[in-house]
Amino acid sequence: MTVELSPDDATDPGLSPLRNFGNEVMLERMRMNMSRVExxxxVxxxxxxxxKIERGDRVPQREFAEGCDRVFPHGNGRFMRLWRLALRYAYPPWFRPYVxxxxxxxxxxxxxxxxxxxxxxxxxxATAILKEGRPMGLEDLVTSRLERQRILEREDPPRLWLVLHERVLRNVVGTEEVMREQLVRLLQxxxxxxxxxxxxxxxxxxHGxxxxxxxxMSFDEGADVVHVDGFPRGYVLAEQEDVTDATDAYDLLRAFAMPLDESAELINSVLRDCYS
Incomplete structure (x- = not known):
């Protein structure tokens, strides 16, 4: 049995962005006399x-927000706007500036x-990596991570340059099937x-x-910045000296790495030999 909030509780302006999103969904659904099943x-x-979404217990996927804007009259993109804010607050506070x-x-x-x-x-x-830390809300963490990838689907996606150690291809994360799917994605x-x-x-x-x-990270306007992964949290560096050092280090890493065609051939070879 679940208990729904009263409309007075649901309109509390002090609610978190995730809880606020869920309450807006609930209010619109109740106005339409629509059940959760419907x-x-x-959507x-x-x-x-x-x-779970209405209670603020789960981060909704983009398709859920898009569906709400489609189903509810007068949505006018409101649920996508609320979703973007809710998703941002689903990330740890220290990671939000990077996103x-x-x-x-x-x-x-x-x-x-x-x-x-x-x-x-x-x-x-992503699921195999994140669950190693035994976190609360594993599905929300996976959803948030995958949503970041939407930037690669834009009409003007950022140019992506990856330099990886060969260990990345051979260290088994999850199952062999998980690795096979991941290397196919990397090859794409x-x-x-x-x-x-x-x-x-x-x-x-x-090497390096x-x-x-x-x-x-580079931008249309403004100077480059660098984000360094670390434990227990990463950090952003914007000082010119730090960015210059990181740029020099990256140039050296690219020089140590195999050419593009040979790198793709190695990924394909590991995929075929180890995870086929």
Whole structure:
């Protein structure tokens, strides 16, 4: 049995963005005398998920918000606007500045010596990575990570350049099927004309001056910034000296890496030999 909020409770302006989104869904549904089952059918999800979203217990996917704007009269894009705010607050506070910058970037230059970066992770790979930390709200974390990838589907997507260590291809994350799907995705990125993927061979030696994942972000206006992954949280650096050092380090990493065609061939080879 679930208990719905009264309209007075639901319009509390102090509610979180996620709770506010859910309450707006509930209020519109009640105005239309529509059950959760009926709304679920209209937006292609189950009754239990509708209930969780209305309570603010789950981050809705974009398709849910789009469906609400379509189903409810006078939606006028309101649920997509509320969804964007709710999604932003689904990220940890320290990560929100990075997400805002990533959305505005025209170019992303990424290095990772261990994992496929989140911007191109498959659902299975992201789930396997995130659940290792035994977090609360695993599905919400996966949804938030996958939504970041929408920027690569824009008409003007940022140019993506990935430099990865060969260990990224061979370290099994999740199951072999998860790895197969992930390497297929990585190969698709490598074969996209606007993107670049280079692999640093694992020959037993240390290549490059850094061992931590980092991202260089460029914009139409303003200077480049760098985001460094770390534990327990990452951080953004905007000082010119730091950005220059990161740029020099990335140039060296690209020089150590295999050419683009050879990198794609290696991904395909590992995919065929290890995960077929």
């Amino acid at each position: 709304l679920g059918r209209a 292609a999800c189950g009754e239990s998920l509708v209930a 805002a910058l990533e959305e505005k970037a025209t170019a992303l230059r990424m290095f990772n010596p261990v994992l496929v970066p989140g911007i191109v992770q498959t659902r299975g790979y 990125i490598a074969e996209t004309p606007t993107h670049r993927v280079q692999i640093i061979r694992d020959d037993g030696r240390q 001056p850094v061992g931590s994942p980092f991202v260089l």
